């Protein structure tokens with residue numbers, strides 16, 4: 495039996511693709527092993543979002559070959575899709591498969607490629623599963639290589655997505671809808687499907703799970719989605735990870751993010767926040783885009799201060815192969831980038847701390863994540879992690895009262911009530 499080591503770099507879409515590969519490799523009669531020392535072959539699912547993710551991939555591939563010079567490595571994913579031959583030349587590499595088509599990866603591994611199940615049946619052992627609903631993107635943000643690596647927007651059929659959700663619901667309490675640009679779901683179809691209509695179908699078809707949206711543009715949260723989030727937070731989690739990138743309209747234009755302005759972003763978020771007593775709000779924010787001025791940075795900082803963010807992902811700009819940004823403006827001094835990133839990260843964690851404090855004393859609807867350090871970690875509907883005292887046994891999904899610990903973490907004390915009721919009857923949060 496072939497033993498395959500599988501490693502994934504990057505986003506939820508990549509992690510989903512790797513689970514599909516795991517299922518296909520096992521269905522082809524091979525085994526997926528956790529330790530590369532036990533492997534005859536390796537599949538490395540690569541990422542191209544920053545130069546760091548690519549150099550980590552190359553480092554891993556070299557280590558695999560050094561440890562076991564007989565290992566046959568297949569590199570797949572986004573960096574593989576943009577490879578000009580450098581990856582193919584790495585030691586031990588026998589195949590470079592752009593994207594993550596399981597049939598092509600099985601062929602490259604020398605495993606029987608037929609009978610790949612298009613429906614993912616399980617996603618690891620946790621209470622949460624990613625469900626990829628679309629791939630690719632029709633936009634051309636000037637800093638982004640993902641759109642180059644993954645191609646145009648391609649939506650899966652709603653029927654297949656519902657079938658997969660039903661299969662995953664058998665062992666997972668929460669399904670996270672993911673992709674590359676999920677807000678564009680259905681735009682390539684002629685059946686009127688949208689992300690909102692798809693979520694409506696899923697909520698009806700799989701009543702036992704909670705749906706969560708992975709990264710979605712603020713202005714692509716339509717009224718169907720908003721109504722579900724406001725009216726049934728136990729079915730559609732009141733949490734948005736809405737990429738902002740910049741609060742400066744000048745910079746948004748240069749980034750190619752033409753579908754929103756700072757004001758439109760703010761209006762949509764404030765409208766939602768005014769109707770959601772508990773609301774997890776995160777954003778990707780880029781610092782140091784070529785030509786970024788102190789005024790651009792202030793506009794970003796001011797917008798973040800004005801909106802109810804509960805966490806931030808702050809990224810320093812990273813030049814990507816094939817992306818237009820390096821030709822758009824002068825590079826920002828590295829120490830300036832470091833300073834601006836530190837300032838926004840501090841602001842983000844400050845807002846996160848005050849939100850956790852405001853949630854203390856309230857109720858939450860949690861899914862169990864993992865056991866770490868002798869206690870259980872769980873996730874609330876509004877994307878807060880909380881720990882459960884170790885002497886309390888809890889199911890995959892449960893209701894709890896939240897309490898802020900002196901170290902700023904949240905403790906979740908399970909309640910003997912069904913989680914559905916927890917997400918609507920908690921006290922309102924002071925903004």
Ligand code: SF4
Pocket residue numbers: 631632633634635638639640641674675
């Ligand atoms: S929306 Fe922009 S950043 Fe996101 S995948 Fe598309 S091109 Fe890249």
